[in-house]
Amino acid sequence: MLAPGCDKKKADPSGFGIFKIGKSTPADGYKCQPEGNYTFCFLNPSPSIAGFKTQTDLYFRGHAEDAPLVEIQVGVWSCDPGPVGADLMAKMGEPDQSADKRAMWHLKKMTVVAQLPKDNELCMVHFLDPAEKDRAAELFA
Secondary structure: OOOOOOOOOOOOOOEEOOEEOOOOOHHHOOEEEEEOOEEEEEEEOOOOEOOEOEEEEEEEEOOOOOOOEEEEEEEEEOOOHHHHHHHHHHHHOOOOEEEOOEEEEEOOOOEEEEEEEEEOOEEEEEEEOOOOHHHHHHHHO
8 A cells, every 4th residue: 555645556558568559550550451440450560468478469440551540469479367357457447347258457558458258268459549439439349
């Protein structure tokens, strides 16, 4: 516990790894291709979460060179939800909403939805542009 008068704030994250919501462009992705109204990038560098291997996919709104990053989709392989959830909370604090196997954080620069687990041994963590309210609701439902 902090002593009275101390004000230690958590960093206000804006993305995952080297990718930043609203700032990264398709040029930052590794292998990119059009997918509907988005540019989808895969095979990207992907740091671990709680020591678990991850896969990072990126979705940019539009197909222009300066298309903004609106979703970072991170698959966590062989996921143990306890340590993964604890790692996310260490970085972002307690979630604003939680339900069975789901958590959501509404941060200043992004919304984060964690599905712990989504499938048997796969957890999914979605880092979203805060304007993507419908997508966040769909993922949390």
